Amino acid sequence: MATVAVELGQADGGLELAGSSTVVVQPGDTLWSIAGEVAPEEDRRAVVDALVDANDLDAVELVPGQVLQLP
Template identity: 45%
Template sequence: MANTAFSAPLHLVISEDYTPAPQSALASQPALAPLRLTRRGKFVLIALPIFLVSAAVLMLLGLFQSPANASDDTPLGVEAVTVTVIEGDTLWGIAREFAPQLEPREAVRRIGDMNNLNSSVLHPGAELFVPTGS
């Protein structure tokens, strides 16, 4: 059978003839021993801040190294017009209408590259960049 220890609450009773020690008596007591850390205390005091700082540095590096999101601006170095897709439009038709100086297959490829298109399906209301220069 397991031993169980019960503890009773501690009640301090101060007698009426008690007088606290004077401050000069407390000052003359020997100094306390220096603080000593346990393994857990050393971990919390040293390793945890190092971990938190390194996590913050990695988050900042990830923030600055992440690829840029697509923007609404025309890609740099390419002359292009913005075309709003209407129902019934196709890439081939847009390429022939807005980039007549280019061969239609090349124009369709460039439109796909400039707009990060994964398929030839166009949705009405979408805006596409169409290259106008060669």
């Protein structure tokens, strides 16, 4: 499970995470689970979309060790 401590803030109506700028994917992690960890108070669908956009992901399959940029 990826562990990231962040603070949330809104800027220009979009999701913005302040704190750690990356997360390393661990075995069993999904975009959904990472979204819940990095932004537990936010709508996970919006966080997943922001993660996909920030990392130019074409697929939702993640690879352990992969480094994702946080939006």
